[in-house]
Amino acid sequence: MRQENDQEFGKEQLVKKSDDxxxxxxxxxxxxxxxxxxxxxxxxxxxxxxxxxxxxxxxxxxxxxxxxxxxxxxxxxxxxxxxxxxxxxxxxxxxxxxxxxxxxxxxxxxxxxxxxxxxxxxxxxxxxxxxxxxxxxxxxxxxxxxxxxxxxxxxxxxxxxxxxxxxxxxxxxxxxxxxxxxxxxxxxxxxxxxxxxxxxxxxxxxxxxxxxxxxxxxxxxxxxxxxxxxxxxxxxxxxxxxxxxxxxxxxxxxxxxxxxxxxxxxxxxxxxxxxxxxxxGDDNGLILPPQLAPIQVIIIPVLQKKDSAKAVEEKTWDIKNDLKAFRVEIDSRKEYSIGWKFNEWELKGVPLRIEIGPKELENKEATLVRRDNGETSKIKLSKLNSEVKKLLDTIQKDLFEKSKNYLKENTKEALSYNEFKKIMENEKGFVKMFWCESAVCETKIKEETKATTRCLPRDAKKENGRCVYCGKPANYKWLFAQAY
Amino acid sequence: MRQENDQEFGKEQLVKKSDDxxxxxxxxxxxxxxxxxxxxxxxxxxxxxxxxxxxxxxxxxxxxxxxxxxxxxxxxxxxxxxxxxxxxxxxxxxxxxxxxxxxxxxxxxxxxxxxxxxxxxxxxxxxxxxxxxxxxxxxxxxxxxxxxxxxxxxxxxxxxxxxxxxxxxxxxxxxxxxxxxxxxxxxxxxxxxxxxxxxxxxxxxxxxxxxxxxxxxxxxxxxxxxxxxxxxxxxxxxxxxxxxxxxxxxxxxxxxxxxxxxxxxxxxxxxxxxxxxxxxGDDNGLILPPQLAPIQVIIIPVLQKKDSAKAVEEKTWDIKNDLKAFRVEIDSRKEYSIGWKFNEWELKGVPLRIEIGPKELENKEATLVRRDNGETSKIKLSKLNSEVKKLLDTIQKDLFEKSKNYLKENTKEALSYNEFKKIMENEKGFVKMFWCESAVCETKIKEETKATTRCLPRDAKKENGRCVYCGKPANYKWLFAQAY
The missing domain is CATH 3.30.930.10 (Bira Bifunctional Protein; Domain 2)
Known part of the structure; x- marks a missing residue:
């Protein structure tokens, strides 16, 4: 990868994660x-x-x-x-x-x-x-x-x-x-x-x-x-x-x-x-799990209407104070639009966004938006603290569940070398297959598919198999993949 | 200073701080x-x-x-x-x-x-x-x-x-x-x-x-x-x-x-x-202020008498538990003598030593020894926690007071260059004196006395003085000393 020192990064649209x-x-x-x-x-x-x-x-x-x-x-x-x-x-x-x-x-x-x-x-x-x-x-x-x-x-x-x-x-x-x-x-x-x-x-x-x-x-x-x-x-x-x-x-x-x-x-x-x-991360930027998010909650006041702006901004401080068990910031900068701010904090992967405007103030509630799935909810201010805790815990858990599912869905078994090569040419992912543990087969597989042995999984069972490459006896299914 | 990689350091007497x-x-x-x-x-x-x-x-x-x-x-x-x-x-x-x-x-x-x-x-x-x-x-x-x-x-x-x-x-x-x-x-x-x-x-x-x-x-x-x-x-x-x-x-x-x-x-x-x-530090080794001591309290059980050893050792665990707000270790190693342990933990500068033996156990008390001044006291176990807190605070305070006094007693004013030279040849320390702020005088003073300007103290007052070296007008008394 070339260094891109001179390139400017403004707020223009990110390239899509799936595109490049x-x-x-x-x-x-x-x-x-x-x-x-x-x-x-x-x-x-x-x-x-x-x-x-x-x-x-x-x-x-x-x-x-x-x-x-x-x-x-x-x-x-x-x-x-x-x-x-x-x-x-x-x-x-x-x-x-x-x-x-x-x-x-x-x-x-x-x-x-x-x-x-x-x-x-x-x-x-x-x-x-x-x-x-x-x-x-x-x-x-x-x-x-x-x-x-x-x-x-x-x-x-x-x-x-x-x-x-x-x-x-x-x-x-x-x-x-x-x-x-x-x-x-x-x-x-x-x-x-x-x-x-x-x-x-x-x-x-x-x-x-x-x-x-x-x-x-x-x-x-x-x-x-x-x-x-x-x-x-x-x-x-x-x-x-x-x-x-x-x-x-x-x-x-x-x-x-x-x-x-x-x-x-x-x-x-x-x-x-x-x-x-x-x-x-996704097409809009980072998605940080709450446990490692420098900012867990960003509060964005809606300050467009002049007569309510002061009351709204003051309320953000009450909310921040109420949420002091979490890592919370307020973005009340006047020089940026609401839309710009939404993009900015999405890019930075802040797990939870709280919006509060005149309407929310009147109803004694706030709008909460999850970064990971965009889910929006209206929460009474009196229940905000417990709801934020619950939501952050849920986001952390959901991200891990998603990761578990992704790992599970993309770990396959290959019974033949041809099957393995097809997987490496197409969807890639983890592949479990019998390997005789000889460095010769390992090197050949790497040369031909760019895939390396990743590990012998801790839960691998001893079996009577044959190396997918050379056909000699193999006791374990090893984990293969192309790697960073 | 030469490297002394091959030199062994056992528990023999340290050289005296005042000797070398x-x-x-x-x-x-x-x-x-x-x-x-x-x-x-x-x-x-x-x-x-x-x-x-x-x-x-x-x-x-x-x-x-x-x-x-x-x-x-x-x-x-x-x-x-x-x-x-x-x-x-x-x-x-x-x-x-x-x-x-x-x-x-x-x-x-x-x-x-x-x-x-x-x-x-x-x-x-x-x-x-x-x-x-x-x-x-x-x-x-x-x-x-x-x-x-x-x-x-x-x-x-x-x-x-x-x-x-x-x-x-x-x-x-x-x-x-x-x-x-x-x-x-x-x-x-x-x-x-x-x-x-x-x-x-x-x-x-x-x-x-x-x-x-x-x-x-x-x-x-x-x-x-x-x-x-x-x-x-x-x-x-x-x-x-x-x-x-x-x-x-x-x-x-x-x-x-x-x-x-x-x-x-x-x-x-x-x-x-x-x-x-x-x-x-002193002739027996380090003296660490409680705020920076990795171990603030060392508990040493007296285990010589076989019939009481078990009860004494168990009591040290109760004490450690009682003192969990502090950084406490127990030294119940059998292969070292009590005297050896005292020396060891004094060398390491642990601020407070607690000794507990059969006699202390019987009287429901412990012996406390301060590292900084050797002061010994018998404290009822029921009051140990509050007493340890008080003693650690006192040690911290006393060390700072001692440092303040040392600084005060060893900061002098020199009215002439001869007076200054005498101080630098003998007791050294900080000396305040008028200096014209020219680099020429500063260099000469350094060459002749090994002392350098340390700083213009924040509380220095503007005065009408004369540089002790060249006699030209000088507005402030600067702080001089030989330095590390």
């Missing part, structure tokens, strides 16, 4: 002021309206992380090149994406510094120093940070050179404890996606090809976007002892002998906001 | 696990115990910033070299300290990227694009971010190559509004230092030499450390139109003409934690 999904996505982000392109290629600015969403995600996720006993810390941005090279698969996986500092304080550096693409290597150097005994375990640490991965093709939120995330890094005495933590982390992410983002997804294990470089296994929450493509929502990795050994993290056990511990890491990034935009 | 302040400072940080040296020279790891303090500072400051109507956003880490060069003084000020990325995605970059040392230039490029009309003003944006300044001599928290901070950047129609914002920001910082850090300081304006590169004027909160040196706690800058012009930020005014707006910026960093450690 990619353009709609970019336009809606720029017009709603969620984000903007930065002067450096591939970097973005997260503007206040977008960042407010990220702050709410952070708060909700941070609470979950802290409740699990994990504590926040901060590790450096710069990693010495030699640290990164300690784990072979890891450095091979990240090398093509690195940004490297070679000049510091006016001179060439003796050792080049890598701008962290992820922090395993720097964190595990410290763990190697800090961990001595079983008394030091478990180590449960998380950090909120920026990371940099050089990307050729970038897209706002979904794939940017720099992005924001949290990365948890834990160390355990026993493999069983590490595996429980991998699960715990992913359960937290799934909860965030379901209860805040209102996006249903599939929880499963990545294939050997698709797993994190250096991990024993990688778990994911895969979501389906409206164009039938998959988006990986987050990952949680079982690292086993793969990093402990090269980084020499060892502890004196209760048995008096030295052992390598078991490690996990897990991350959730601003990419999630891309999913939020795509999953719920 | 610099070594005490480093030791107490490493031993209390506030921070550690990173593999990259000049970088540090903020460990969970230190980061928890930063999180509390962030929360308190973020609330103040949001209440002022400022919204958070996020701008990129990388700045194109050409953006940085737009404001002449600014680029000259920061050039020697830059870390520069020259390699990205496996190849040499066409345009080198500066890792932000501060974000004026990248933010103002965006403002130039976003601001068109008086309707777009004021712009009130803040970001929490990491920044990098290449430093020759580094010190944990006080001066590290990478540090964390917030930087606010506002744009106003009128100069008066910008100046009010500069004041508002500094008032917020002063409140944080006084009510959370419990450190008194002097609010004032920096000299022309010491101001921020590119600013019209810079305001600061200067604190005095126990070794008689000053620490600049934060800064708030009046940028006037100095950046608006080169960055071409202009708006169409209500008068239909194009104008340059007035800008401010202001920042508060993890350096503040260095001040916290130095200001309050």
């Amino acid at each position: 999904f990619a353009k709609w996505y970019t336009d809606v982000i720029l017009k709603s002021e969620m984000a903007d392109y930065a002067p450096v290629k591939g970097c973005q600015v997260i503007r206040p309206y977008g960042y407010a969403i990220w702050e709410m995600v952070q708060k909700a996720l941070d609470d979950i992380i802290k409740k699990a006993g994990v504590k926040n810390a901060y590790f450096p941005l710069f990693i010495p090149e030699k640290s990164l090279q300690k784990e072979k698969e890891h450095v091979e996986g990240f090398s093509p994406e690195l940004a490297i500092v070679t000049i510091g304080g006016g001179g060439e550096l003796e050792e080049k510094l890598v701008v962290r693409p992820t922090s395993e290597t720097i964190i595990y150097e410290m763990y190697s120093k800090w961990i001595k005994s079983w008394r030091d375990l478990p180590v449960l640490i998380n950090q909120w940070a920026n990371v940099v991965r050089w990307e050729k093709r970038t897209r706002l939120f979904l794939r940017t050179t720099e992005f924001l995330w949290q990365e948890g890094h834990t160390v355990h005495e026993k493999d069983k404890e590490a595996k429980a933590e991998v699960d715990r982390a992913l359960a937290g992410y799934a909860k965030i996606y379901q209860e805040y983002f209102a996006i249903d997804g599939v929880w499963g294990r990545k294939s050997e090809t698709e797993k994190f470089p250096g991990a024993v296994s990688t778990f994911t929450y895969e979501m389906l976007m409206p164009d039938g493509k998959a988006l990986q929502g987050c990952t949680s990795h079982d690292l086993g002892q793969n990093f402990a050994k090269p980084f020499n993290i060892s502890f004196l056990g209760k048995d008096g002998a030295s052992h390598f511990p078991f490690q996990t890491c897990w991350g959730f990034s601003t990419r999630s906001i891309g999913a939020l935009i795509m999953a719920h | 302040f610099a070594k005490w400072y480093t030791d107490v940080i490493l031993k209390s696990e506030m921070a550690d040296y990173a593999p990259v020279k000049g970088c540090q790891v903020i460990r969970p115990y230190g980061y928890a303090i930063w999180e509390m500072v962030q929360k308190a400051l973020d609330d103040i910033i949001k209440k002022a109507g400022v919204k958070n956003a996020y701008f990129p880490l990388f700045i194109p070299e050409k953006s940085l060069q737009k404001e002449k003084e600014h680029v000259e000020g920061f050039s020697p300290e830059l870390a520069i990325v020259t390699i990205g995605g496996g190849g040499e970059l066409e345009e080198k990227l500066v890792v932000r040392p501060t974000s004026e230039t990248i933010i103002y490029e965006m403002y130039s694009k976003w601001i068109k009309s008086w309707r777009d003003l004021p712009v009130l944006i803040n970001q929490w971010a990491n920044v990098v300044r290449w430093e020759k001599r580094t010190r944990l928290f006080l001066r590290t190559t990478e540090f964390l901070w917030q930087e606010g950047h506002t744009v106003h129609e009128k100069d008066k509004e910008a100046k009010a914002e500069v004041d508002r920001a500094l008032a917020g910082y002063a409140k944080i230092y006084q009510e959370y850090f419990a450190i008194d300081g002097v609010w004032g304006r920096k000299s022309e030499t010491e101001k921020f590169p590119g600013a019209v004027s810079t305001f600061t909160y200067e604190m005095l450390m126990p070794d008689g040196k000053a620490l600049q706690g934060c800064t708030s800058h009046d940028l006037g139109q100095n950046f608006a012009k080169p960055f071409n930020i202009s708006f169409l005014g209500k008068d239909g003409a194009s104008h340059f707006p007035f800008q401010t910026c202001w920042g508060f960093s993890t350096r503040s934690i260095g001040a916290l450690i130095m200001a309050h």
Whole structure:
């Protein structure tokens, strides 16, 4: 996607989501002021309206992380090149994406510094120093940070050179404890996606090809976007002892002998906001679930008639005060028309609009309009608070139900490779099919259909099947899709 | 300061704060696990115990910033070299300290990227694009971010190559509004230092030499450390139109003409934690003010007697439950002695220690020990909650009173340059004296005494004096000190 720094975005009609999904996505982000392109290629600015969403995600996720006993810390941005090279698969996986500092304080550096693409290597150097005994375990640490991965093709939120995330890094005495933590982390992410983002997804294990470089296994929450493509929502990795050994993290056990511990890491990034935009938006712009809406209710006074304008405007303040348990704003700007305001707040995806004019004032009521489905209702002012609460809860629930249905309706099973190819050429979506788990078939399928293995769903049952590609025995139906 | 990565820090006696302040400072940080040296020279790891303090500072400051109507956003880490060069003084000020990325995605970059040392230039490029009309003003944006300044001599928290901070950047129609914002920001910082850090300081304006590169004027909160040196706690800058012009930020005014707006910026960093450690700590380690203590109360059960151990340990849980309004931990580890635990939690600066053993259990009371002054009291369990609240409030207040007194006692007036030199050779501290405001005298004084102008205190009165250095007319007594 090219940068469109010079393009102006006024209030003209958005392109339809169904006509040009990619353009709609970019336009809606720029017009709603969620984000903007930065002067450096591939970097973005997260503007206040977008960042407010990220702050709410952070708060909700941070609470979950802290409740699990994990504590926040901060590790450096710069990693010495030699640290990164300690784990072979890891450095091979990240090398093509690195940004490297070679000049510091006016001179060439003796050792080049890598701008962290992820922090395993720097964190595990410290763990190697800090961990001595079983008394030091478990180590449960998380950090909120920026990371940099050089990307050729970038897209706002979904794939940017720099992005924001949290990365948890834990160390355990026993493999069983590490595996429980991998699960715990992913359960937290799934909860965030379901209860805040209102996006249903599939929880499963990545294939050997698709797993994190250096991990024993990688778990994911895969979501389906409206164009039938998959988006990986987050990952949680079982690292086993793969990093402990090269980084020499060892502890004196209760048995008096030295052992390598078991490690996990897990991350959730601003990419999630891309999913939020795509999953719920429509031709009129964003649709934000109430849990993540910076503004949950916009009050728009109808001020056309001069003799009632003052009373109407005053009433909006009463209403805002009555609704102080919610995130409410009033738009009483005189320089914009009512119609312009409706479009503006629809574009910004505010879940609920309250209109109040002379007629409503007289009847002691207000007009409520839902952003998600346009449903309008007249509500007595005396019941406004409870009705707003009920409506916001309903909108949150309805958006998730819609997402669940969409996922269900667009997850198919393919019994043959031909059937699969037809689906990938037409409606796309998630497809479950037998695969023998060989990387050869996986690569061929990717080359021929652009579809990749997304995961082995957690609820997949062991069966006696045959790989749709090579016909060899296959035990599980894996989830395939084209992906972002 | 050299890196001491290989040095082990056990529980041996700390060096005395009065014997070797610099070594005490480093030791107490490493031993209390506030921070550690990173593999990259000049970088540090903020460990969970230190980061928890930063999180509390962030929360308190973020609330103040949001209440002022400022919204958070996020701008990129990388700045194109050409953006940085737009404001002449600014680029000259920061050039020697830059870390520069020259390699990205496996190849040499066409345009080198500066890792932000501060974000004026990248933010103002965006403002130039976003601001068109008086309707777009004021712009009130803040970001929490990491920044990098290449430093020759580094010190944990006080001066590290990478540090964390917030930087606010506002744009106003009128100069008066910008100046009010500069004041508002500094008032917020002063409140944080006084009510959370419990450190008194002097609010004032920096000299022309010491101001921020590119600013019209810079305001600061200067604190005095126990070794008689000053620490600049934060800064708030009046940028006037100095950046608006080169960055071409202009708006169409209500008068239909194009104008340059007035800008401010202001920042508060993890350096503040260095001040916290130095200001309050003693020979036994940290002393944390209750407002910023990750653990406010540590409960230590006396479990020596086997027949009472179970009842005592259970009682600690009742107490913790009773004190759930506070940040409370129980240390019932069997592998450490009571004495070891006392030392450990004193080192970590926990404001209040509760001891409970068989005797206390029998008398339905607990022993409370204040970290700041060692005062011990027996409190009936029925009154514990209210007494803990009272004691924590008192400790917070007492620490601030002590800081106020220290500042007062160590701020002197010098009538002659000789008198000033003697103070700088001996007890140091803050000195108020007439200075003609010429950079020549300022430089000479710095060369001869290592002391710099810290600020013109806000409450300084206009007088008819003579510069202590050159004897020329001087209107104000400026604040001088040696500084970190």
